[in-house]
Amino acid sequence: MLADPDTDWNRVDIEALRQHLIDMNNVTLHAKVSESDIEGGARFEATSDDPAVTASIRAMVPAHVATKNGIRGWEMRAEEIPGGSALTVTGADAQKIRALGFIGILTVGAHHQPHHLAMAKGEMTQGH
Template identity: 90%
Template sequence: MMSDDAHADGQMPMTSTAQMPGMQSEDTGAITEPGQSAFAAIQEIVAHLLADPDTDWNRVNIEGLRQHLIDMNNVTLRAKVKEDDIEGGARFEATSDDPEVTASIRAMVPAHVATMNGVEGWKMSAEEISGGSVLTVTGADAQKIRALGFIGILTVGAHHQPHHLAMAKGEMMMGH
């Protein structure tokens, strides 16, 4: 006799691990994608914090990290970017008509310059303009800078993961 929940083949339907007796949430087998990248980034940080016995829970700020990821999403997907080739590199104007996206651009671009100026031997500068910010990048390989473009430049250095952990731990400001 099959339960009302069983499929015709006798298999039980998939349910969340929270509903499956005896399964812990960490036991996901080969399934690794939680469905949304910002959620995945937060999930990874939370798992790290939970596993670290030295986590200072009085300083943890996951909401601050979530707000930063909103800024990252706005800059990555919603900013309009105009690129101009300049001698030795490129000048990127990142703007938006949406005040929320403009605020995200103005939070991230100067913070990126403050953190990453000099990486790859590149000179970076930022300036505020109407509706956003300008990122100027110059260096020995102008073609590489131009090929990477605005968003590619923002990804260089693999600094985001440690940065996100530090933010979540309350160890740094929430800018970039």
């Protein structure tokens, strides 16, 4: 961002990136995740009794589905459930889906660095 002469400094929003990193931390470290094998993949239910963690789950899961549905040929669906969100992932390689688990699925694809830079530069108004 500092080295990019095209950075629009009026749009830079480091606080948005900070909030996203808080969401990532909450989901990774504080969400309770249960997994159920389903035909062709898995269903992951991420929940918390802590309202801040629940809010982070509900921000992260649908946003990842919106940007990653179809990656590797996988179908992803998000659903709000009490205390959080469910993530359902199906595809030809169900064993990989199950082995990766909830957090592994969220990391698939080389999107995090460009995504975080875009957030900091104010190029993303929502999503994770």
